Amino acid sequence: MFRHTMLFLGYELGNVRRNPVWPLFGILQPVLYLLLFAPLLTGMVPGGTLVDALRIFTPGAMMMIALFGSLFTGFSMINETRNGVLERLAVSQAWRPAIILGRVMKDMLVLVLQALLVMGVAVLMGLRLPLPALGLMLLLMAATGLFAASLSYGLALAIRDENGMSQLVQFFALPLTLLAGMMLPVSLGPEWLQTAARFNPLYYSVEAGRSLFAGDLSDSTVPVAFGVFLVLGALSLAWSVRSLRKLAG
Amino acid sequence: MIIEAHGLRKTFTARRGRGRTEEVEAVRGIDLSVGEGEIFAVLGPNGAGKTTTVRMLATFTAPTAGTARVAGHDVVKEAAKVRERIGYVSQAGGVDDNAPGRESLLLSARLSGLSRSQAHARADELLETFSLTEIADRPVRSLSGGQKRRFALAIGLANRPPLVFLDEPTTGLDPQNRANLWDEVRSLRDQGTSVLLTTHYLDEADALCDRLIIVDHGLIVAEGTPDRLKQEVAGDVVTLRLDDLAAAGELLNAQPYIKETRPEDDCLRAYLDDGEHNLPALLRALEAGGMAIRSISLDRATLDDVFLRHTGRSLRDAA
Numbered sequence: 001m002f003r004h005t006m007l008f009l010g011y012e013l014g015n016v017r018r019n020p021v022w023p024l025f026g027i028l029q030p031v032l033y034l035l036l037f038a039p040l041l042t043g044m045v046p047g048g049t050l051v052d053a054l055r056i057f058t059p060g061a062m063m064m065i066a067l068f069g070s071l072f073t074g075f076s077m078i079n080e081t082r083n084g085v086l087e088r089l090a091v092s093q094a095w096r097p098a099i100i101l102g103r104v105m106k107d108m109l110v111l112v113l114q115a116l117l118v119m120g121v122a123v124l125m126g127l128r129l130p131l132p133a134l135g136l137m138l139l140l141m142a143a144t145g146l147f148a149a150s151l152s153y154g155l156a157l158a159i160r161d162e163n164g165m166s167q168l169v170q171f172f173a174l175p176l177t178l179l180a181g182m183m184l185p186v187s188l189g190p191e192w193l194q195t196a197a198r199f200n201p202l203y204y205s206v207e208a209g210r211s212l213f214a215g216d217l218s219d220s221t222v223p224v225a226f227g228v229f230l231v232l233g234a235l236s237l238a239w240s241v242r243s244l245r246k247l248a249g
Numbered sequence: 250m251i252i253e254a255h256g257l258r259k260t261f262t263a264r265r266g267r268g269r270t271e272e273v274e275a276v277r278g279i280d281l282s283v284g285e286g287e288i289f290a291v292l293g294p295n296g297a298g299k300t301t302t303v304r305m306l307a308t309f310t311a312p313t314a315g316t317a318r319v320a321g322h323d324v325v326k327e328a329a330k331v332r333e334r335i336g337y338v339s340q341a342g343g344v345d346d347n348a349p350g351r352e353s354l355l356l357s358a359r360l361s362g363l364s365r366s367q368a369h370a371r372a373d374e375l376l377e378t379f380s381l382t383e384i385a386d387r388p389v390r391s392l393s394g395g396q397k398r399r400f401a402l403a404i405g406l407a408n409r410p411p412l413v414f415l416d417e418p419t420t421g422l423d424p425q426n427r428a429n430l431w432d433e434v435r436s437l438r439d440q441g442t443s444v445l446l447t448t449h450y451l452d453e454a455d456a457l458c459d460r461l462i463i464v465d466h467g468l469i470v471a472e473g474t475p476d477r478l479k480q481e482v483a484g485d486v487v488t489l490r491l492d493d494l495a496a497a498g499e500l501l502n503a504q505p506y507i508k509e510t511r512p513e514d515d516c517l518r519a520y521l522d523d524g525e526h527n528l529p530a531l532l533r534a535l536e537a538g539g540m541a542i543r544s545i546s547l548d549r550a551t552l553d554d555v556f557l558r559h560t561g562r563s564l565r566d567a568a
Contacts, residue, residue: 004360011356015348084343084401091307091337093329093408094360248310 004095008102009109016110026069027114030061031121037183038125044184054127058119059209060182062141063202065114067176070148071169073107074156081160086247097241100153104237107149108142115141133212136222140212143226144205146233154236157243180206204228251412251443252283252306256315258467259301275301277467278315283445283460285411288438290458291447292552294564298467299447300340300416306445307337307414320412333361336405336413340420342397343404344389350400351376351385354407361408375403379433395426402433406442413437415446419453431457451552451564463556470559478555483508485524486550487531489517490543500538506530513563520550 016023034054038061041053080086089099115138123129129137152169159165179186179193180202186194197203208225211217259276276298283289291299304310306319308328317324320334345353351372358368376382379399384392389400398418405413415434419427434457437444448454454461455475463471463478471478491497494517498510501519506527509520521527524547535542556564 007356007359011348011352014352018348080345082341083346084339084341085345087309087339087341088337088343088404091309091332091335092357092360093332093362248304 001095001098004098005101005105008094008098009105012103012106013109016106023069023110023114026065027117029068030064030118033061033064034058034118034121034125041184051126051128054122054125055213056185056210057183058122058127059137059213060180060206062115062118062137062209063144063180063182063206064177065118066111066141066144066148066205067173067180067182067202069114070107070111070145071152071173073103073149074152074154075162075165077103077153077156078160078162078165081157081247086244090244090247096244097237100150100237100240100244103153104146104149108145111141111145111149112138127213129213130215133215133217136217137209137212140205140208140222140225140229143229143233144202147201147229147236150233150236150240154240154243157240157247176200176202179203182206185210201228201232250282250318251285251287251321252281252289252317252319252445254279254281254306254315254317256280257302257305257312257317258314259298259305259310260313274467276305276312279462279464279467279469281462281469281472283412283443285443286438286441287460288434288444288446288458290454290461291445291464292449292451292454292461292556292564293447293464294449297464299449299464301467302464303337303414303416303445303447307335308332309337320410333408334410334412336408336410338401338405338413338415338418340417342401344397344400346390347388349386350381350389350392350403353389353400353404354385357404357407371407371409375406379403395422395429398422398426398430399433402430406437410442412443412445415444417447417449419448419450427453449564451556455552461552463552463559465556465560471555475552478552479550482550482554482558483520484522484550485520486548486554487519487521487524487528488546488548489519489535490515490545491517491535491540492543493540496538497535497540500534500540501531504531504534509558511557513557518554518557520554 038053038057039050041057042048042050045052045056090096119134155165155168159168179197179200181197186197186203204221204225207221211219211221257276257279261273261275263271263273265271279302291302293299301310305312306317306324308324308331311325319331322330324331344350354372354375355368358371363371376385379402381399381403384396389397419430422430434444458475460474462469489497494512497517498512501507501510507519507521511518528547553564
């Protein structure tokens with residue numbers, strides 16, 4: 001089982017290695033936000049410097065890659081429901097969960113690498129972070145990626161239509177971004193907005209990211225975020241594996 | 250017997266909008282047995298249930314009813330054991346377009362349990378067999394239809410299966426590539442691999458298979474070797490164009506050497522043995538009956554005549 005997962009992971013990473021351009025495009029958006037949007041915040045944050053603004057804004061920008069990258073990763077699988085690849089794998093000796101799990105692990109790894117690059121830009125702009133906070137942040141990115149990618153594959157297998165999937169993900173992307181407080185902390189808003197945000201899983205990762213970047217590693221938001229994503233990740237993974245089984249009708 | 254299936258049925262529930270559903274009986278009871286080392290064809294028009302039948306035998310789709318043992322194991326209860334012993338090449342091919350073919354081949358070989366070096370050896374061997382070595386490292390999307398099909402076949406053989414399923418293996422291929430693929434399927438049999446293929450091409454079933462079933466609307470309408478099935482109809486067929494098909498049919502049915510006549514579109518097909526010798530008598534009979542023949546041709550009976558006899562329509566029109 002583990003061997004098959006690693007084989008699929010290796011195969012998928014091979015595809016990424018041959019075409020490394022797309023993940024680089026993926027970080028363009030958060031990097032632009034860091035360069036062009038974070039300076040606008042300097043007047044609004046406590047402290048009033050660019051570094052203070054980055055400390056609050058960078059975790060949100062990193063979660064954007066999870067949202068706009070990993071949540072779209074399932075598109076590749078819609079094609080595979082038609083071109084016979086999944087059909088072939090389903091009757092091969094492959095352990096079925098490995099088909100999804102290998103891909104999800106690839107997405108998690110790509111996400112962590114993208115997060116490192118975004119953090120690198122923030123460091124170049126003057127942000128300084130202790131190593132444990134950095135490590136935990138990368139793990140948090142991986143946990144977020146586990147959820148977002150599994151959900152995306154589940155959606156792809158359930159919808160099996162590029163147009164439908166694109167509409168659905170686009171429809172949810174903006175409210176999820178705003179209600180996670182990616183741009184500005186939700187705590188600046190009214191009570192109802194803060195309540196609504198609690199139903200958005202990404203809110204927890206952004207909050208935990210801000211705690212980590214503030215150097216507050218033992219803040220309760222951190223274990224809560226890991227807990228939320230491990231549970232949701234496991235559920236969406238189980239759902240996508242089940243959808244894979246139902247492919248045959 | 251490498252495949253033994255009894256009473257296979259598959260009913261799909263299709264959504265028809267507004268919560269209404271409709272039961273679609275894709276396969277309505279198929280019995281078949283395939284011997285080891287045999288090339289077995291499932292011939293039928295589109296929508297006859299060929300693909301569903303293969304998918305049930307290859308453990309992709311669970312049958313609604315009936316049982317099947319493939320390579321010694323039950324397709325439902327021992328699906329994992331069946332999967333170790335089969336290769337499956339779907340109609341769509343199932344080759345990853347974005348990666349080089351070699352990568353897909355290596356992945357399949359390793360999933361079947363080979364070590365890294367064994368997998369490389371197996372991949373090289375298959376690439377050589379199917380003349381793919383030179384294009385093995387190009388992304389599959391840049392290859393031609395025939396090359397993709399050869400990759401699909403090679404990937405299906407990565408685990409050295411004693412049985413291979415080929416679903417419509419030559420659909421969309423040009424005549425040259427079709428002929429090449431036929432040769433490759435024959436050489437599989439020569440190495441002792443059993444092959445079950447589906448096709449809607451009469452000539453393909455005729456040229457390639459040892460035995461076949463003809464299916465229509467999810468049921469078997471005929472079964473046997475191509476030669477025996479054609480003999481059941483007759484050795485030869487005379488196709489006539491004339492004005493009064495019904496009268497001509499009646500007149501010919503009264504002739505002792507005519508086995509059967511069948512109108513088809515604007516022609517009459519008369520089945521008979523030893524056509525070369527009986528043709529003059531047939532011409533005389535029509536002339537005596539005052540029938541003006543617009544055209545006439547004598548051919549060997551084909552599997553289409555078998556299909557026509559059992560279903561009342563031509564396979565060419567049935568799609």
